[in-house]
Amino acid sequence: MRKNILITGASSGLGRGMAREFAARGCNLALCARRTDRLEALKAELSARHPGIHVAIRALDVNQHDEVFRVFRSFREELGTLDRVIVNAGLGKGQPIGTGYFHANRQTAETNFVAALAQCEAAVEIFREQNAGHLVTISSMSALRGMPRNLTTYAATKAGLAALSEGIRADLIRTPIRVTTIFPGYIRSEINEKLKNTPFIVDTETGCRALVRAIEKEPASACVPWWPWAVLAVLMRRLPLAIIARMI
Template identity: 70%
Template structure:
């Protein structure tokens, strides 16, 4: 991309959000970064200011479960920069336990953060994009969204499937209206971050830098849906959609 863009990223203090911020800064984009942990954001901003002095980096505290705050923070960033070119709905958590094991609190927290809070972020972004009549909304789903999965992943996978469905419904609506607003859904495979650092024996896992570089490349492509990294997750996603439950039970 030749022209710099203004990109808002939620959950930017660690993991995929932090990694994507570095990649976008490297290509000269201005950044609106928000997360609960502003101390982590300050460290990231100092690094980006040092490495990419021409890039503007603005920070705001945001707990995505405070829905009113989502709207006010997104609007404040829009007012500060004059417009927003791209919003990446990235904030999420990886908690979750098998259903019926007394851990409803963890599953509810996962559902509220990964789906209801994501809905708030999409609403806030689309409100701005509709006013501008342009923009690119990016939602970070997961390869686990492709099928219902067992155990600790059941609720997480369901929230990511819900997020993907919201995104697709919006794409259909915008296509019908011939709107210039674009919506991209990312389905990351296994990328090593804080959310999964304790998980061992994970197949096809890549380091955060490799994963985030693939995510930014996919976002820049403007495609509707992308598995990232494309290899091996595009063919794996194709297979996952078609495997019978009996086979899924043996794999997972």
């Protein structure tokens, strides 16, 4: 069992939901995010509900790359080891390319890819020293194809993260270190709370329970929830781009 779990972006959405699920399984948690008031409240909730676990929290803006390395190492010092790191922090905003919103698209690209690279670097450095660990990256079903309109940059960053994860997996394939890429479908969270009439969407609790079940199996990759997203993944990779553009 992976006992000590680090989750970035843990103050809300999928990060907070996964923290609750892992706490219920008896895991110690290392939780970081920018909003420390929410982390404090989550720590109090989890410690009261599961008094046998240890919950460590740190403030972290993942775009402060030196801080990523410092915070990850401080968590390791506090817990003794890091058994699993879940690279979850990210942004969902974006605008169509060429419409005057480069600043928003750049922020999404920097947070979802460059900052994720820093998190992967920091985690794998620790795992190499331990000769053990499980790196988990949270990509997106949108990573499977180029996406139109507001999703263009977001999907590209998540595709980049998936490729980065696969490269790390290839590099570590003959070691005890495992690497998993998760492709979530529509799971209700703060990133998508404004979306209406979204097909196949599940509530946060249901989605996070499915995420944790998939992560615990430590596959190379997984679409979550499995139904219908594993089937849709096959279609998304094969359908003409014109059809993909009309689906979004």
